[in-house]
Amino acid sequence: MNTQFLKKLMVPAQTKIVLLIMDGLGGLPLESGGKTELETACTPNLDALAIRSALGLTMPAGPGITVGSGPGHLAIFGYDPIEYEIGRGALEALGVDFELGSDDVAARGNFCSVDENGFITDRRAGRIPSDVSRELVSLLRTIKVAGVEFFVEIVKEHRFAFVMRAPGLRDALSGTDPLKVGVQTLPVRALNREAKKAAQYANQFIEQARCLLADKHPANMITLRGFAKLPCLPTYSELYGLHPAAIAINGMYRGVARLAGMAVLQVCGDTIADEFSTLEKHWNDFDFFYMHIKKTDTFGEAGNFAGKVGVIEEVDALIPRLLALDPDVVIVGGDHSSPAVLKSHSWHPVPVLLYGKYVREDRIPEFGERACLRGSLGVLPAKHVIPIALANAGRVIKYGA
Amino acid sequence: MNTQFLKKLMVPAQTKIVLLIMDGLGGLPLESGGKTELETACTPNLDALAIRSALGLTMPAGPGITVGSGPGHLAIFGYDPIEYEIGRGALEALGVDFELGSDDVAARGNFCSVDENGFITDRRAGRIPSDVSRELVSLLRTIKVAGVEFFVEIVKEHRFAFVMRAPGLRDALSGTDPLKVGVQTLPVRALNREAKKAAQYANQFIEQARCLLADKHPANMITLRGFAKLPCLPTYSELYGLHPAAIAINGMYRGVARLAGMAVLQVCGDTIADEFSTLEKHWNDFDFFYMHIKKTDTFGEAGNFAGKVGVIEEVDALIPRLLALDPDVVIVGGDHSSPAVLKSHSWHPVPVLLYGKYVREDRIPEFGERACLRGSLGVLPAKHVIPIALANAGRVIKYGA
Numbered sequence: 001m002n003t004q005f006l007k008k009l010m011v012p013a014q015t016k017i018v019l020l021i022m023d024g025l026g027g028l029p030l031e032s033g034g035k036t037e038l039e040t041a042c043t044p045n046l047d048a049l050a051i052r053s054a055l056g057l058t059m060p061a062g063p064g065i066t067v068g069s070g071p072g073h074l075a076i077f078g079y080d081p082i083e084y085e086i087g088r089g090a091l092e093a094l095g096v097d098f099e100l101g102s103d104d105v106a107a108r109g110n111f112c113s114v115d116e117n118g119f120i121t122d123r124r125a126g127r128i129p130s131d132v133s134r135e136l137v138s139l140l141r142t143i144k145v146a147g148v149e150f151f152v153e154i155v156k157e158h159r160f161a162f163v164m165r166a167p168g169l170r171d172a173l174s175g176t177d178p179l180k181v182g183v184q185t186l187p188v189r190a191l192n193r194e195a196k197k198a199a200q201y202a203n204q205f206i207e208q209a210r211c212l213l214a215d216k217h218p219a220n221m222i223t224l225r226g227f228a229k230l231p232c233l234p235t236y237s238e239l240y241g242l243h244p245a246a247i248a249i250n251g252m253y254r255g256v257a258r259l260a261g262m263a264v265l266q267v268c269g270d271t272i273a274d275e276f277s278t279l280e281k282h283w284n285d286f287d288f289f290y291m292h293i294k295k296t297d298t299f300g301e302a303g304n305f306a307g308k309v310g311v312i313e314e315v316d317a318l319i320p321r322l323l324a325l326d327p328d329v330v331i332v333g334g335d336h337s338s339p340a341v342l343k344s345h346s347w348h349p350v351p352v353l354l355y356g357k358y359v360r361e362d363r364i365p366e367f368g369e370r371a372c373l374r375g376s377l378g379v380l381p382a383k384h385v386i387p388i389a390l391a392n393a394g395r396v397i398k399y400g401a
Numbered sequence: 402m403n404t405q406f407l408k409k410l411m412v413p414a415q416t417k418i419v420l421l422i423m424d425g426l427g428g429l430p431l432e433s434g435g436k437t438e439l440e441t442a443c444t445p446n447l448d449a450l451a452i453r454s455a456l457g458l459t460m461p462a463g464p465g466i467t468v469g470s471g472p473g474h475l476a477i478f479g480y481d482p483i484e485y486e487i488g489r490g491a492l493e494a495l496g497v498d499f500e501l502g503s504d505d506v507a508a509r510g511n512f513c514s515v516d517e518n519g520f521i522t523d524r525r526a527g528r529i530p531s532d533v534s535r536e537l538v539s540l541l542r543t544i545k546v547a548g549v550e551f552f553v554e555i556v557k558e559h560r561f562a563f564v565m566r567a568p569g570l571r572d573a574l575s576g577t578d579p580l581k582v583g584v585q586t587l588p589v590r591a592l593n594r595e596a597k598k599a600a601q602y603a604n605q606f607i608e609q610a611r612c613l614l615a616d617k618h619p620a621n622m623i624t625l626r627g628f629a630k631l632p633c634l635p636t637y638s639e640l641y642g643l644h645p646a647a648i649a650i651n652g653m654y655r656g657v658a659r660l661a662g663m664a665v666l667q668v669c670g671d672t673i674a675d676e677f678s679t680l681e682k683h684w685n686d687f688d689f690f691y692m693h694i695k696k697t698d699t700f701g702e703a704g705n706f707a708g709k710v711g712v713i714e715e716v717d718a719l720i721p722r723l724l725a726l727d728p729d730v731v732i733v734g735g736d737h738s739s740p741a742v743l744k745s746h747s748w749h750p751v752p753v754l755l756y757g758k759y760v761r762e763d764r765i766p767e768f769g770e771r772a773c774l775r776g777s778l779g780v781l782p783a784k785h786v787i788p789i790a791l792a793n794a795g796r797v798i799k800y801g802a
Contacts, residue, residue: 028761032453036761061800063781064788065410068801081801082406091802226802341759345799347762347792351779370777371762379779 056377087228094255488629
């Protein structure tokens with residue numbers, strides 16, 4: 001079943017849906033026979049909600065596939081993450097809240113060190129401090145080439161986002177980072193005829209950058225890779241007639257939400273409670289809210305089991321504020337697993353809870369990986385969650401007579 | 402998700418995977434309310450392994466589809482068994498350990514009885530003993546036709562495998578067995594223009610066979626059917642960077658493993674314990690081992706419930722030898738079900754167990770059909786098992802950033 005099929009069945013409704021994503025929610029026990037982060041966390045509010053919900057486990061992109069945040073979010077937003085691919089460069093630009101347009105080609109940039117012959121000696125320019133690279137980024141922003149507009153945004157340390165803007169630009173471009181030292185950076189090559197113009201622009205930028213940075217050792221050269229435009233997604237408005245908003249603190253998630261046509265709300269402050277305050281403030285203005293909690297993943301990737309448990313408990317304590325708004329449908333889930341024992345994203349299915357007045361309750365009194373395994377949603381592709389939520393929100397009519 | 406998508410995400414690792422297949426493992430109770438063969442068997446070692454594993458049930462080719470050994474194995478090897486079809490003739494040749502080449506066209510051959518007008522009187526020539534057909538096969542081997550090489554291998558009684566070898570041969574050929582008596586055998590017809598040459602060669606072979614066998618009643622004629630070349634599978638090495646080996650006693654399984662690019666190991670002896678000895682002997686030489694246990698299916702097809710239970714218990718007793726090798730990932734499953742009560746292959750999903758250090762343990766203390774139903778793998782297409790095993794073996798990198 002694809003989104004275009006579903007689109008034809010959509011009807012308007014006055015209902016409100018909340019999609020609460022704890023990034024990297026799924027986990028693993030510290031040792032055989034133990035409990036996962038979510039199972040360990042004391043979550044009385046989520047457990048009470050679970051009793052009245054349908055539970056399951058989501059697979060973001062397929063069996064055994066570990067996803068990055070981009071495809072993980074596309075999937076839980078209801079899109080096929082293999083059909084719609086978000087390239088590295090586009091994600092990097094979204095991550096610094098850059099408003100990428102449909103003609104923009106973005107790349108991940110690195111400052112690097114080269115010797116007098118142009119041979120790379122350090123692919124990361126000694127991880128120069130952000131203060132230093134901020135100045136160098138200002139230099140790069142002076143580069144002009146006729147017919148194209150360039151944007152350079154610092155990410156952190158040696159990393160920056162690079163964007164080219166011109167009508168009809170294509171992104172079939174090879175990267176310049178040879179991924180090893182002792183060799184020169186590569187020229188950007190067009191991977192098809194249509195991308196030739198974009199390759200020229202990128203190479204002209206790189207040549208000017210080389211001159212501008214010549215005496216800035218260790219950051220005396222740049223590499224660009226992961227050239228990508230945004231995938232062109234049908235929006236929530238087009239597909240479902242929804243008026244959606246996103247509540248997220250980190251740029252990448254705000255960017256991916258924008259791809260789906262969500263209004264990105266300003267969060268005053270940077271705590272999870274601040275995100276819930278934003279939800280309350282805008283409750284009457286939208287009918288779909290995506291809320292993103294970053295720190296579950298941050299602690300998971302850092303290998304901090306207890307830290308991840310703590311964030312889950314912090315979210316749990318805020319659940320009553322969400323329920324007090326009387327949402328029609330609530331989804332609590334994740335974009336992928338990030339078990340602390342692996343210190344990375346993983347392929348393990350992600351717990352999901354679907355609450356609503358017309359949900360057939362599983363009556364399972366716990367929200368956790370193994371509890372969800374007994375749930376009626378089963379182990380399902382993540383992209384199937386939104387259609388079920390829409391049905392529960394009274395927004396999908398009967399197919400056929 | 403297809404194998405080409407997965408291929409792009411593969412990374413090398415030092416891990417080892419064992420795929421232990423009990424042929425026709427899935428079963429049914431002898432009577433309503435009873436236990437299946439696997440549930441009846443006393444399997445303390447598999448049960449202990451199940452606690453630390455993810456469980457599920459595999460569907461080889463789709464809901465309600467009963468598969469033969471060829472497609473059943475392709476599926477559990479990770480290939481789509483409908484995309485890659487192994488024809489009857491090719492399987493017959495693989496079954497006698499014939500090393501089919503990519504240009505070879507194989508067929509299933511039968512000796513049959515015809516009257517003075519060439520009308521079939523017995524499609525199986527009275528099921529002549531193998532000793533008799535061995536002599537007749539020697540006669541057929543004397544047949545020569547310019548431009549093509551023929552191979553004839555006895556299978557059993559009236560059955561033989563027939564292979565034609567010549568550059569560019571095609572297998573779009575009709576069979577000669579009319580599937581009834583009282584009519585003549587049919588000529589081989591080319592089903593498309595490219596197969597004309599192959600049809601000529603086959604008909605020339607049949608004409609010479611008719612002359613050679615004229616006075617050999619009851620086996621005075623042959624039929625050929627199921628003409629087929631091997632499907633061209635991408636190998637485990639190409640797809641996954643694995644260096645795989647197969648441990649199987651029966652020819653067909655050795656042949657199918659060879660299709661996937663597995664090295665087929667010599668088993669000294671013909672017991673299940675001998676197969677485990679082979680695993681131990683070659684443990685350091687490969688990173689993927691497929692082990693095939695035939696007798697579960699043999700007893701299932703014979704309707705021998707207790708016999709099948711006994712084989713499962715025999716395998717269970719050998720599991721400690723497998724675990725002593727400290728494999729990173731172990732899959733225990735089957736290629737299809739063969740319930741003793743049906744005396745045949747069946748469509749029922751097949752129990753599967755996936756063990757590994759980073760498996761999210763289901764903590765289910767039993768390996769059996771209904772225990773597996775509660776497992777986190779769910780009821781899944783058999784071809785999805787290998788991707789999950791590869792992920793658990795640390796051989797799949799993240800998709801997207």
